[in-house]
Amino acid sequence: MNPRAMEKATGTIPGAQxxxxxxxxxxxxxxxxxxxxxxxxxPLTGLQCSMEVALAGPRTPAQHVHLLREGLELTGRMxxxxxxxxxxxxxxxxxxxxxxxxxxxxxxxxxxxxLKPVAEANGVRCQLQGGxxxxxxxxxxxxxxxxxxxxxxxxxxSLAARGSEMRIxxxxxxxxxxxxxxxxxxxxxxxxxxxxxxxxxxQAALERAGARWQRERGEVFETLTVRLAEIPRGRM
Numbered sequence: 001m002n003p004r005a006m007e008k009a010t011g012t013i014p015g016a017q018x019x020x021x022x023x024x025x026x027x028x029x030x031x032x033x034x035x036x037x038x039x040x041x042x043p044l045t046g047l048q049c050s051m052e053v054a055l056a057g058p059r060t061p062a063q064h065v066h067l068l069r070e071g072l073e074l075t076g077r078m079x080x081x082x083x084x085x086x087x088x089x090x091x092x093x094x095x096x097x098x099x100x101x102x103x104x105x106x107x108x109x110x111x112x113x114x115l116k117p118v119a120e121a122n123g124v125r126c127q128l129q130g131g132x133x134x135x136x137x138x139x140x141x142x143x144x145x146x147x148x149x150x151x152x153x154x155x156x157x158s159l160a161a162r163g164s165e166m167r168i169x170x171x172x173x174x175x176x177x178x179x180x181x182x183x184x185x186x187x188x189x190x191x192x193x194x195x196x197x198x199x200x201x202x203q204a205a206l207e208r209a210g211a212r213w214q215r216e217r218g219e220v221f222e223t224l225t226v227r228l229a230e231i232p233r234g235r236m
Contacts, residue, residue, distance in 0.1 A: 151202050152181075182222070
């Protein structure tokens with residue numbers, strides 16, 4: 001698998017304040033597969049240390065129970081990561097579909113409509129901004145694309161702080177369809193959380209289909225930019 005080069009985003013969110021990049025948050029510069037493999041090392045190391053402690057000397061029954069519970073928790077985290085690794089591998093190495101045209105704003109509207117109960121339960125407002133219809137092309141089946149869009153937005157809704165807003169701006173920029181997603185994450189997000197794993201799986205699937213992905217993490221807000229090949233109106 002050849003990593004796709006990341007391209008610096010040039011789009012802006014209307015009304016949003018620019019945020020300085022977070023020097024510590026450089027994981028998004030690696031491929032989804034590399035990020036998952038890196039994340040898998042942490043619970044593996046923790047499990048090894050837990051087992052070494054258990055064998056280092058006599059332990060009380062309570063201490064053994066504590067170490068077993070810790071080991072089970074670490075194993076659960078590893079299972080989640082392995083599941084995400086399997087999905088990413090399937091996305092990157094599966095058979096390539098033919099090029100499909102789709103209307104981007106309509107796709108986002110349908111996904112947001114399906115996710116309305118999730119947004120309400122999480123206390124996150126959704127705002128979709130877009131001008132005229134913009135058509136894009138990806139190498140992915142329409143049904144699978146709808147699933148990818150749903151998982152992408154669902155993951156961001158789960159990461160966004162309660163009472164905040166997820167803003168989406170879609171339109172044609174320099175001969176491409178550009179989708180910008182902007183949200184304020186909840187405090188102390190976990191890199192191993194299910195929503196973060198969902199974003200990595202969505203990234204792998206979209207990049208496999210021909211999209212370009214860039215995620216920027218500022219001090220307060222996060223912005224995700226997805227760029228797609230645009231279909232000129234005369235060719236639809």
